Amino acid sequence: xxxxxxxxxxxxxxxxxxxxxxxxxxxxxxxxxxxxxxxxxxxxxxxxxxxxxxxxxxxxxxxxxxxxxxxxxxxxxxxxxxxxxxxxxxxxxxxxxxxxxxxxxxxxxxxxxxxxxxxxxxxxxxxxxxxxxxxxxxxxxxxxxxxxxxxxxxxxxxxxxxxxxxxxxxxxxxxxxxxxxxxxxxxxxxxxxxxxxxxxxxxxxxxxxxxxxxxxxxxxxxxxxxxxxxxxxxxxxxxxxxxxxxxxxxxxxxxxxxxxxxxxxxxxxxxxxxxxxxxxxxxxxxxxxxxxxxxxxxxxxxxxxxxxxxxxxxxxxxxxxxxxxxxxxxxxxxxxxxxxxxxxxxxxxxxxxxxxx
Amino acid sequence: xxxxxxxxxxxxxxxxxxxxxxxxxxxxxxxxxxxxxxxxxxxxxxxxxxxxxxxxxxxxxxxxxxxxxxxxxxxxxxxxxxxxxxxxxxxxxxxxxxxxxxxxxxxxxxxxxxxxxxxxxxxxxxxxxxxxxxxxxxxxxxxxxxxxxxxxxxxxxxxxxxxxxxxxxxxxxxxxxxxxxxxxxxxxxxxxxxxxxxxxxxxxxxxxxxxxxxxxxxxxxxxxxxxxxxxxxxxxxxxxxxxxxxxxxxxxxxxxxxxxxxxxxxxxxxxxxxxxxxxxxxxxxxxxxxxxxxxxxxxxxxxxxxxxxxxxxxxxxxxxxxxxxxxxxxxxxxxxxxxxxx
Numbered sequence: 138x139x140x141x142x143x144x145x146x147x148x149x150x151x152x153x154x155x156x157x158x159x160x161x162x163x164x165x166x167x168x169x170x171x172x173x174x175x176x177x178x179x180x181x182x183x184x185x186x187x188x189x190x191x192x193x194x195x196x197x198x199x200x201x202x203x204x205x206x207x208x209x210x211x212x213x214x215x216x217x218x219x220x221x222x223x224x225x226x227x228x229x230x231x232x233x234x235x236x237x238x239x240x241x242x243x244x245x246x247x248x249x250x251x252x253x254x255x256x257x258x259x260x261x262x263x264x265x266x267x268x269x270x271x272x273x274x275x276x277x278x279x280x281x282x283x284x285x286x287x288x289x290x291x292x293x294x295x296x297x298x299x300x301x302x303x304x305x306x307x308x309x310x311x312x313x314x315x316x317x318x319x320x321x322x323x324x325x326x327x328x329x330x331x332x333x334x335x336x337x338x339x340x341x342x343x344x345x346x347x348x349x350x351x352x353x354x355x356x357x358x359x360x361x362x363x364x365x366x367x368x369x370x371x372x373x374x375x376x377x378x379x380x381x382x383x384x385x386x387x388x389x390x391x392x393x394x395x396x397x398x399x400x401x402x403x404x405x406x407x408x409x410x411x412x413x414x415x416x417x418x419x420x421x422x423x424x425x426x427x428x429x430x431x432x433x434x435x436x437x438x439x440x441x442x443x444x445x446x447x448x449x450x451x452x453x454x455x456x457x458x459x460x461x462x463x464x465x466x467x468x469x470x471x472x473x474x475x476x477x478x479x480x481x482x483x484x485x486x487x488x489x490x491x492x493x494x
Numbered sequence: 495x496x497x498x499x500x501x502x503x504x505x506x507x508x509x510x511x512x513x514x515x516x517x518x519x520x521x522x523x524x525x526x527x528x529x530x531x532x533x534x535x536x537x538x539x540x541x542x543x544x545x546x547x548x549x550x551x552x553x554x555x556x557x558x559x560x561x562x563x564x565x566x567x568x569x570x571x572x573x574x575x576x577x578x579x580x581x582x583x584x585x586x587x588x589x590x591x592x593x594x595x596x597x598x599x600x601x602x603x604x605x606x607x608x609x610x611x612x613x614x615x616x617x618x619x620x621x622x623x624x625x626x627x628x629x630x631x632x633x634x635x636x637x638x639x640x641x642x643x644x645x646x647x648x649x650x651x652x653x654x655x656x657x658x659x660x661x662x663x664x665x666x667x668x669x670x671x672x673x674x675x676x677x678x679x680x681x682x683x684x685x686x687x688x689x690x691x692x693x694x695x696x697x698x699x700x701x702x703x704x705x706x707x708x709x710x711x712x713x714x715x716x717x718x719x720x721x722x723x724x725x726x727x728x729x730x731x732x733x734x735x736x737x738x739x740x741x742x743x744x745x746x747x748x749x750x751x752x753x754x755x756x757x758x759x760x761x762x763x764x765x766x767x768x769x770x771x772x773x774x775x776x777x778x779x780x781x782x783x784x785x786x787x788x789x790x791x792x793x794x795x796x797x798x799x800x801x802x803x804x805x806x807x808x809x810x811x812x813x814x815x816x817x818x819x820x821x822x823x824x825x826x827x828x829x830x831x832x833x834x835x836x
Contacts, residue, residue, distance in 0.1 A: 217832060219811075219825045260807070260827045288826040290785075290807040320784050320807045320827075322764070345763050345784045347743075372763055374721070374742050395721045395742055396698075416696045417672075417721050441696045442641075442670050463696075464613070464641040464670040483639040484569070484577035484613045484670075491574075 161186050166194025168215035178202050178210070178223070193259070199224045201231055202245045204282075207252030212259045222260040229267060233278070235306060237332055237360070242268040243275045243304075244294075247282040251310050254284035261302075263294040273326070274300040281308020281335070285315040295325035295350065302346075303329040307337025307363065315340040325350040327357040328373070331384070336363040347374040355397070356380045358408075366408065368392065379415070382408050389413065400425045400440065406432040418443040424470075425462070428453035436460065445470045447480075451494035454478065467491035518543050523551025525572035535559050535567070535580070550578040550612070557583050559598045560590060564605030569612045577641075579613040587625060592656055595621055596629035602658070607635035616645035624682065626651040627674075632658030634688075640669040646701065650675030657684035661711065665691040674699050678723070679706040686731075687711050698722045702745065713755065715739060726762070730772070731755050741765075748783070751776050762786070768808075771795055779803060788813045789828070794836035 163181040164172040169192055175181040178198055181191045190209045195218040202223060204210070212221030223244060230242040244261050247254045261276040268274040276291040286303070294300035302321035305314055314337070321328040321344060328346035331339065346355045355373035358366060364385035371392045373379040379394035379401055386407035393414045394400040400415030403426065411434065415425040418440075425440030429450045435457040440446045446462035447453075450471045458478025462468040466487035468480070473494050482489050520538040521529040526549060532538040534557050538548045547566045552575035559580060561567070569578040580597055591599035597614050600607045607630070614627040627642035629651075642652040652671040655664045671678040678697040681690065689712040697705040698721035705723040706715065713731035718739045720726045726741035730752040740761045741748040748762035752772030759780045762768040768783035769790045774797035781803045783789045789805040789812065796816040803823045805811045811828040812821065816836045825831050 212827070214825065214831070217830055219828045219831055221827070258826045288806055290827040292807075318806070322785055322807075345761075347764050347785070372740065372742065372761060374764065393719060393740055395719065414719065416719055417698050442672060442698075463639060463668070464672075482571070482576045483611050483668075484579075484641040485575060486577070486579060486613065488574045489571075489576060 160190065161188045162190040162192065163188045164192045164194065165198070166196050166215075168194035168213065182208065182210075193221045195220050197222045197224055199226045201226055201243070203231075203243075204245075204247045204254055205250055207250060207254060209253075209255045209257070210259065211255075211257045219258070220260060221258065222262055224262050224264065225266045230274075232272065233280070235280070235332065237334065239332065240272045241275045241278060241304060242266070242272050243278045245276065246278045246280070247284065248278075248280050249308065249310070250282040250284075252283070254279075254282055255287070256284070256289060257287040258289070260290040260292065262292050263296075263300065264292075266294075266296055268297055268299075270297045270299055272297075272299065273304070275304045276302045276321075276324075278304045278306070279312065279314045280306045281310050281312055283310065283312040283314065285317065286319060287315075287317050289319040290322075291319065292322045295323055298325050298352070300325040301327045301330045305329070305331045305333065305337060305339055307333035307335040307361070309335055311336045311338075313338040313340075315342070316344060317341075318343045320344070321346045322348065323350070324348050324353060327354045327359075328376075330354070330357040330359055331364060331366075332360045333364055334360070334362055336365075337361065338365040340367045340369075341371060342367070342369045344371045345373075346371065346376075348376045350376070352377050354378050354381045355394070358382050358384050361385045373397065378402050382410075398423055399427060400443070402427045402429075403433055403435065404429045406430045409434040409436075410438065411435075412437045414438070415440045416442055418445075424448045425465075426460075428457050430456065432456055439463070440465070445491075446482075446485075449473060517547065518545045519547040519549065520545045521549050521551065522555070522578070523553050523572075525551035525570070535578075539565065539567075552576060552578055554579045554581055556581050558587050558590075558596075561598070561600045561607050562603060564603055564607060566608045566610075567612070568608075568610045577611045577613055579615055581615050581617065582619045587619065587621065589623065591626075591629050592631045594623065594629065594654075594656070595619075595625035596654065597626070598628045600628075600630045600633045600635065602631060603633040603635075605634070607633055608638070609635070609640060610638045611640075613641040613643070615641075615643055616650060619645070619650070620647075621649065624649045624651060624654075624676065626654035627671075628652070629654040629656055630664050631656040632660070632662065634662040634664060636665040636667065637669060638665075638667050640666075641672070642669065642674075643672040645674045647675045648701075651680050651682065652678040652697075653680070655679075655681045655684060655688070655690050655708065655710075657681055657686060657688040657690075657710065659685055659687055661688055663689040663691070665693070666695060667691070667693045668695065670696045671705075672696075672698055673701070674703055675701045677704045677707050679708060680704070681708045681710055684709065690714070693717050695719075696721070704728050705741075705744075710734070720744070725750065726765075727751075729753070729755055736760065748786075749781075751778075757781065767791055768805075771800070774799055782806075783808070792816065792819065 423444035713734035750770035
């Protein structure tokens with residue numbers, strides 16, 4: 138190697154040193170002795186220099202976690218355990234006003250961050266909270282922040298009828314949030330709720346959601362003028378409505394929804410509902426899909442064991458087609474006088490088309 | 495074309511006529527006026543010549559149906575309705591299917607019996623012995639798009655494949671089984687010599703019942719959705735697979751397997767025990783087990799059958815793990831990953 142080449146090689150190596158050392162990793166709990174250690178998550182998040190990664194050892198952490206810069210928060214294994222549990226602190230949770238008329242008490246909040254905030258392998262347990270109405274009790278909030286929530290166990294956000302496991306809001310950073318492969322359980326309002334006026338792109342995939350509370354929504358797209366959504370391959374059980382689509386544009390596909398009085402409630406023209414499986418909507422209204430749109434495609438869904446397969450609400454028509462309805466009293470209800478799409482029906486005892494408009 | 499060729503062509507056409515006319519189709523009800531019509535399903539099955547196809551108009555038929563020859567029985571559409579409902583006759587069910595009672599009994603048939611687009615409703619049946627909505631006894635065929643419901647009480651079975659000594663193949667698919675008292679799909683008292691395929695069905699019950707507890711020589715259980723039961727899928731077979739099923743909210747367990755069965759790519763959610771291992775000849779891999787107390791109970795059975803599963807949200811990941819067992823799975827939010835006790 139020539140002298141010049143050797144010099145360039147050494148310089149190249151030297152320039153990489155600051156890049157490597159820029160990754161600041163802290164640990165919480167003491168299970169990774171080679172890393173700088175803190176006793177609380179907020180202690181690590183608030184340290185100088187700011188961490189890029191915070192690894193959290195198994196244990197219970199009664200604290201509110203607030204994040205405002207790009208960072209990865211991850212639970213790690215130690216010995217025979219892999220359970221990091223963030224619980225409600227004894228002095229309660231701080232309050233956040235979302236500007237849309239809601240007040241949120243948040244266990245893990247990610248606020249106004251450019252760059253990714255990724256959270257993985259944590260349990261966020263709302264047991265013991267004393268949040269009173271009209272405040273919402275929220276497990277994880279992303280407000281105008283981008284990132285991925287992965288393999289989280291968010292449970293027991295309940296107590297006053299306003300508990301939500303995950304709450305998403307957009308903002309001027311045009312954030313993109315993914316919630317995947319997580320368990321959202323025992324909420325008493327919504328598993329995942331979206332309320333956003335500014336822009337937000339969200340991907341919700343491969344999650345499991347359930348609640349023993351009756352008047353709940355699995356996924357609740359409550360409000361979102363500039364919401365782009367992809368909701369795929371989730372498993373939703375119990376509650377009142379599996380997926381409520383009041384806003385946004387995008388697709389809801391490949392989800393399984395079981396034991397909810399209403400499977401999917403489509404109330405907008407700009408979201409397609411495709412290839413979902415809805416089973417056993419007995420109780421309450423007993424409707425597989427509410428299709429309150431004459432435009433949004435509702436196709437290739439399977440609805441089994443539902444008093445009403447698809448409720449057209451005197452609005453939907455040819456946009457509802459290629460669905461399979463098995464075991465219903467009425468396959469279609471609220472059928473308008475115009476043309477209908479072709480679907481496949483089995484064991485319909487009351488009428489393929491029912492309920493005049 | 496030469497005269498001889500023309501003659502042969504005409505003869506060939508003539509030879510096909512008997513084949514076409516051999517398909518004897520009867521209707522039950524009055525929605526198919528071009529077909530010979532009967533008022534009961536059993537009446538059509540007893541017609542002469544024996545039918546190949548029995549189409550049933552929408553309506554309610556209070557009768558016990560016994561099938562003893564190859565035939566297709568299907569509910570059809572008429573106007574705004576589709577499918578036919580079979581309910582128990584006022585006098586109750588006779589134990590005419592291998593000494594058991596069944597609302598629809600397919601009994602010792604040499605050839606296939608296929609059923610589709612029927613509801614079999616067991617409401618009001620009162621019997622002390624085991625009974626079924628649909629039973630295949632020593633017979634082969636496919637049950638497709640059935641609704642089998644309300645076989646209640648602790649002896650009620652939805653679909654019963656009572657296999658005989660020969661190696662027959664039975665499939666139940668795309669069907670809804672609801673409110674069974676003892677089991678949704680079973681081979682109870684069967685010899686286990688046949689092949690049973692169970693795919694894309696929906697099952698749920700509020701009773702302390704197994705959704706499925708089949709035993710067979712070959713068993714294939716795939717893409718079923720089990721919403722609630724006492725136990726989800728409990729299988730025993732010499733070969734086969736349990737794959738891509740979704741089991742939710744069982745009171746006890748999601749999947750229990752014994753024999754040489756692979757258990758792969760299933761989703762088990764929200765119950766005390768996700769999976770019970772019953773033998774070391776299984777492969778248990780690629781399953782996603784969420785929100786359980788105990789994700790997988792190895793029952794102290796040694797071997798390398800268990801790997802590549804994902805466990806999320808469990809108090810215990812693996813329990814009753816034999817000494818020295820090595821298993822590579824992925825764990826998230828698990829209190830105790832592995833515990834012994836063997």
